Amino acid sequence: MTERFAERMKDAKVRADTRIVAGLGAIYCAGTHADRERVPLGSNAAALGVYGRRVPKLCAECAEHIRYAEKRRAYCPRDPKPFCAHCDTHCYKADESEWQRQMMRYAGPRSIWHGYAIPGIRHALEARKWRREGRTRRDHTDR
Ligand code: SF4
Ligand SMILES: [Zn+2]
Structure with a gap:
């Protein structure tokens, strides 16, 4: 593990996001595998105690x-960080991005039963905002 990784994992937002993605991954894994x-x-984050118990x-x-x-x-590199699905910088490799998409599609709607209701709602709101902004951007470029 690099020093930078350990340093970044001290940030409460980074830790919270990491817990969410791994929690959703576990919902997907339990349901499909x-x-x-x-x-x-x-993992490195687990070794740092990010997931607690x-x-x-x-x-x-x-x-x-x-x-x-x-x-x-x-x-x-993004701060504030958008949801990865709505990020212009997109830093994921194509196959990892595809896995995330599949995983989120399965785990997102089910997350409400697993204590991830708030992130699920935030995600839905941000997705709506992103779609609206995308539409506005397109409307402007079409002119
Ligand atoms: S996809 Fe975008 S938001 Fe997600 S980790 Fe990469 S740079 Fe950050
Ligand atoms: Zn699995």
Whole structure:
């Protein structure tokens, strides 16, 4: 783990976002990979205690994706950070981005039953704002 990663993980917002993405990843993994062995995530953020006692359980494949997401969040150059799905800078590799999209599509609507209601609502509101702004941008460029 780099010093910079550990430093960035001291930021409460970075820690909160990391917990959310890993929590959603665990919902996705439990629902779609129930036949796989799922164990508490071993990662740099886990080693730093970011997940406290609620370390998300993931299969080996999902754990790799979440380790990648931890790094992206830690090194995110955007502040304030938008939701990744609405980010112009998009720093994810294409296959990781696709996994995130699939994972969020599954876990987002189900997150309300798992204690992630507030992030889910924030996400929905931001998505609406983003769509509106996109429409306004398009309307202007069409002129
Ligand atoms: S996709 Fe954008 S918001 Fe998400 S981590 Fe990368 S730079 Fe930050
Ligand atoms: Zn999985």
